[in-house]
Amino acid sequence: xxxxxxxxxxxxxxxxxxxxxxxxxxxxxxxxxxxxxxxxxxxxxxxxxxxxxxxxxxxxxxxxxxxxxxxxxxxxxxxxxxxxxxxxxxxxxxxxxxxxxxxxxxxxxxxxxxxxxxxxxxxxxxxxxxxxxxxxxxxxxxxxxxxxxxxxxxxxxxxxxxxxxxxxxxxxxxxxxxxxxxxxxxxxxxxxxxxxxxxxxxxxxxxxxxxxxxxxxxxxxxxxxxxxxxxxxxxxxxxxxxxxxxxxxxxxxxxxxxxxxxxxxxxxxxxxxxxxxxxxxxxxxxxxxxxxxxxxxxxxxxxxxxxxxxxxxxxxxxxxxxxxxxxxxxxxxxxxxxxxxxxxxxxxxxxxxxxxxxxxxxxxxxxxxxxxxxxxxxx
Amino acid sequence: xxxxxxxxxxxxxxxxxxxxxxxxxxxxxxxxxxxxxxxxxxxxxxxxxxxxxxxxxxxxxxxxxxxxxxxxxxxxxxxxxxxxxxxxxxxxxxxxxxxxxxxxxxxxxxxxxxxxxxxxxxxxxxxxxxxxxxxxxxxxxxxxxxxxxxxxxxxxxxxxxxxxxxxxxxxxxxxxxxxxxxxxxxxxxxxxxxxxxxxxxxxxxxxxxxxxxxxxxxxxxxxxxxxxxxxxxxxxxxxxxxxxxxxxxxxxxxxxxxxxxxxxxxxxxxxxxxxxxxxxxxxxxxxxxxxxxxxx
Numbered sequence: 001x002x003x004x005x006x007x008x009x010x011x012x013x014x015x016x017x018x019x020x021x022x023x024x025x026x027x028x029x030x031x032x033x034x035x036x037x038x039x040x041x042x043x044x045x046x047x048x049x050x051x052x053x054x055x056x057x058x059x060x061x062x063x064x065x066x067x068x069x070x071x072x073x074x075x076x077x078x079x080x081x082x083x084x085x086x087x088x089x090x091x092x093x094x095x096x097x098x099x100x101x102x103x104x105x106x107x108x109x110x111x112x113x114x115x116x117x118x119x120x121x122x123x124x125x126x127x128x129x130x131x132x133x134x135x136x137x138x139x140x141x142x143x144x145x146x147x148x149x150x151x152x153x154x155x156x157x158x159x160x161x162x163x164x165x166x167x168x169x170x171x172x173x174x175x176x177x178x179x180x181x182x183x184x185x186x187x188x189x190x191x192x193x194x195x196x197x198x199x200x201x202x203x204x205x206x207x208x209x210x211x212x213x214x215x216x217x218x219x220x221x222x223x224x225x226x227x228x229x230x231x232x233x234x235x236x237x238x239x240x241x242x243x244x245x246x247x248x249x250x251x252x253x254x255x256x257x258x259x260x261x262x263x264x265x266x267x268x269x270x271x272x273x274x275x276x277x278x279x280x281x282x283x284x285x286x287x288x289x290x291x292x293x294x295x296x297x298x299x300x301x302x303x304x305x306x307x308x309x310x311x312x313x314x315x316x317x318x319x320x321x322x323x324x325x326x327x328x329x330x331x332x333x334x335x336x337x338x339x340x341x342x343x344x345x346x347x348x349x350x351x352x353x354x355x356x357x358x359x360x361x362x363x364x365x366x367x368x369x370x371x372x373x374x375x376x377x378x379x
Numbered sequence: 380x381x382x383x384x385x386x387x388x389x390x391x392x393x394x395x396x397x398x399x400x401x402x403x404x405x406x407x408x409x410x411x412x413x414x415x416x417x418x419x420x421x422x423x424x425x426x427x428x429x430x431x432x433x434x435x436x437x438x439x440x441x442x443x444x445x446x447x448x449x450x451x452x453x454x455x456x457x458x459x460x461x462x463x464x465x466x467x468x469x470x471x472x473x474x475x476x477x478x479x480x481x482x483x484x485x486x487x488x489x490x491x492x493x494x495x496x497x498x499x500x501x502x503x504x505x506x507x508x509x510x511x512x513x514x515x516x517x518x519x520x521x522x523x524x525x526x527x528x529x530x531x532x533x534x535x536x537x538x539x540x541x542x543x544x545x546x547x548x549x550x551x552x553x554x555x556x557x558x559x560x561x562x563x564x565x566x567x568x569x570x571x572x573x574x575x576x577x578x579x580x581x582x583x584x585x586x587x588x589x590x591x592x593x594x595x596x597x598x599x600x601x602x603x604x605x606x607x608x609x610x611x612x613x614x615x616x617x618x619x620x621x622x623x624x625x626x627x628x629x630x631x632x633x634x635x636x637x638x639x640x641x642x643x644x645x646x647x648x649x650x651x652x653x654x655x656x657x658x659x660x661x662x663x664x665x666x667x668x669x670x671x672x673x674x675x
Contacts, residue, residue, distance in 0.1 A: 255522065264502040264518055270464060272496065273569070274489025274517035318504035 010230075017167070024317045031330035035112060038338045040353055043104040045345055050096055058100040067091050074101065074236045074356045075243075103235065110234040111340045111354070112333035113242045114299045115309070117291040119332025120253045122306030123324055124288035128261040128281055129189040136292035136306035139196040139285065143203035144174020145296045149226045150210040153219050164241065167226065167300070168293035174199055179282065188279055229302030229355030231340050237297040245294035252287045253325050259284065260321040302355045304362040305335055311369065335361070414476050414491065414572035414605055415441050416462075422470030422574055423454075423461035430469055431457040431629045439573075439622075442603040444595060446610050446620035450650050454629040455609045456497065456577050462607065463494040463575050475573065489517035494569040497578050499562050501550040507561050508546045511537055514568030532570050540564035540594060556587025563594060574598065576608040580615065588612075592619045613650070617641045618662040625649045637662055 044055035064070050070093075072086040078202070081087065093101070121136035129138060149168025152163050159166060179187070182195035207227075214220050225232065260279050262270050271277050295302065313327035336354065339361050343354040417438040424430030431454045439445050447455040460466040462473055464480045473480045480488055493514075501510060514536065515529045537546055540560045545553065550561055559579065566574060576595075580588040596619060598604040610616040616623050617637035624634040627649045633640045641663040646654045655666040 258516075258519075261502075261505075262513055265510075265513060266496075266500050268465065268496045269499060271485070272463065272489065272494040272566075274484075276484035276485045314503070319502045320505065320509065323594065 011140075013074050019326070021323060024323050027313065028329050028330040031334035033126050035108075035333040035337050037221075038334075038341045039105075039108040042108050042337070042344065043100045045348075046104065047349070050099075054096055055100060058094070058096040059105065060102075061094070061097040063091060063093055064097060064101060070101075074106075074336075075240065077240055097129060098342050106235045107340070108232050108337055110224070110238045110242060110298050111231050111337045113239075113246045114229075114231070114295040114302060115305055115332035115336030116329055117242075117246055117249060117295040118302060118306040119309035119313075119328035120152035120250060120325055121266070121288040121291040121295075123321070123328050124253060124256075124260065124284055124291075126308075126310055127263055127321065128280055128285050128288070129193055130264070130266075131189060131193060132309070132311070134193075135303075136288060136295075137301070137303070139192060139289070140174035140178040140199040140203070140301075141171035141289055141292050141296070142301045143200040143207070144177070145171035145301055146227045147174075147203040147207045147210075149300070150207045150223055152225075153223050154210050154214045157219075163226070164297035168297045171293050171296055172289055173342065174203060175285070179285070183328070225353050228298040228353040229300040229358075230351075230353035231299055231343070232351045232353070234298060242294050242298045245290060249287055249294060253291070256284055256287065257321040257325050260325075264319070264321070274332070285325040299354070302358060304355075304358045305332060308362045308366055309335055311366070315369065322325070380600050389567055390511060415439075415493075416473075416475050416573050416605055416607075418458075418462055418473045420471035421458070421461055421468060421473070423457055423468055425457075425466075427469055432461065433629060434470070435629075435631050436471075437462075437624065437631070437634075439605055439607055441605050442599070443621040444599050444606045444619060445606070445622040445624060446608055446616035447624050447626060448610055448613050448616050448649075449626035449632075453626040453649075456631075457625055458573050458626065459494070459577050459607065459609055463492060465494065486517040488570060489571075491571055492573045492575065493566040493569040495562055495577060495579060496583070497565045499558075501558070503551060504578070505550050506546070507542060507548055507550055507553075507564075508533070508537070508549050509622060510561060511546075511564045514570075517569060524620045532568050536564045536567035536570075539567055539597065541590060555565055556583045556590070558595075559587060560590060563591065567594075567598075571604070573605045576606065578609050578611060581611050588615070595619055613641060614644070614663070614665050617665070641665065647672040 020105040038050055040055055043059060044050055044052050050058070067088060069081065069086045069315070070091060072084065073079040073088050075087075076084070118136055122134065125134040125136060125138055126132055128134075129136070145167045148166050149163065151170075152159050152166050178192065178199045179197045181198060182188075182191040182324075184191070211220065214223065259275070262273060262275055263277070263280065263284070265273075267277050270280075292306070293347065309328055309332045310324065313324055313331050317323040317327050335358065340354045341356040342357040342361070343352045346357075381470065399604070417436075419435070419436045421432050422430045423432040435458070443586070447458060449455050461468055462472065465609060467480070475483075475488075475491055480492070483491070511533050512525070512529070514559050516534060517524070518529065518532075519525075537543055540563050542560050542564055545557060545561065547615065550558060553561065563576075566576075579591050579595075583591065594613060595606055595608065598606055599621075608620075610620075613623075617640075622634065622635060623637050623639055623640040625632045625645060632649050633645055641656060643654060643656050646652050646656070646665065646667075651671045653668045653671055655668060657666070658663045
């Protein structure tokens, strides 16, 4: 083997050698397995039940895979697919394939994207605030989005078709407000977190206040579904909505991993190394908010995923953000897709918001980690 | 307030005298004879109304070792942070190789000037080698991968700091002294002409103190790097530095060659101690006797 001579330019050839880390590979494989199994369960069971084998066949139905028109219409939407000259006209799909592809599969995909976004967003915020209890929602994003949701549902109900966008924008605005409050010739992790608490408290009070003006139990349930996070009723529209932002945010997170690592050395060291700490911190927070907002637009405010997944991954692969971000890309979907199985099927036909299940699963697991390890995921 | 304190002691002793020479004149630049580095009329502090350093000037001799000494709260670290552009100047300017440092981009400055802060925290699990590679940050663009130059610099820094045997260990598993050597390796990997070290030997055992000072000596002798360091141990300063600058209350009280600065009078005036100073071939030896209780 040529890798034997450790001297010389071995590290250059090993640019991606860190990916071949056994712990990271194991984590990625295990997570993928969870997603696949949970996904199969998800597409098999429901109002129209089929066996796992039937579900498997439906997922890999050659009629779908050999006709680019079908996939294009689902992924790009009818309009865009038509302009590209791709169409599914004249293609007959079996009943199982229709159910799996139109109704059940998109929910699994949205769940995977939401989990990915939340996990990576949480990981970034934990580095930016140097606080291991940080989540995607620490800088006001959830409370801003929650307030926007309540305002839309209760006060400006005419705008409810725009709810996903309004929720994300509300979250992003709250984040900017937090930054503005924290800014005093620069910021610091502590100032940011405190400003997040201020904005969060005010927004949450307003949000709770608005609940009193809702006169319809349906509106209240809808509001709760949005503010605890739910995948009920997601279809390809949501996939199309979340996919581009996910690609952008995850791409940016992956290329910024070195910046995150240097930021972890502390502001003084990072600055002495020539990093423009304020700019980098704001840009990284922006990436994390983008990821969080994308997930809010399709699933509402799913709690706990963004807090716990980075911890789990850090416990397995260590605190190097190159590995951590990649690990989160796999572990986030695993937790969310698995939790959604419970949310959808546990009390069937009643569907719970997935946020309730992530809390129920995540809480005890967090407890287990706390008891097991001396220093829980120290950053 | 006293504005210019470059009075009696300085001019009388001054090797590193700060006259009104603009360093631009003899800016040789590059690594040849070390970089020229000077601060002029510096006003540095944490609030504008009450600056810690109020109008001091300092010319650092290129390619040599300058030690800042002084009692706690004398403004040594503040001066160092100001020189490194880590604290905004409220007045005056710092010139490196003929250019004002705050006009340089952050990365450009970090390629010329390295700073090791007093206390450093490393993240949970990071290997020695990974940490040292962070020293290459200013040399790498956003998308750049590790190049041959980076590898050379890192190898060189690791061997110069004498941490070869540790390079695969996790930083968090090392002793305080070993950690400090690793952090020094990181700033060495930055490959700068000027290196500022803030109390690099404080809290270290004697072995590691000597290790650190040996590295400083090597930098001076083999690399012609301009080193400015804050030291608590005045004997150490006298032994390893070419120039000693003594501060008290934010004012430079004396500057010059060790044997000229480290005197019984200065120890009484600046540090408030009665001490015996004996000249040996390893520099002045200081034997502290008692603290002076009167306000000098």
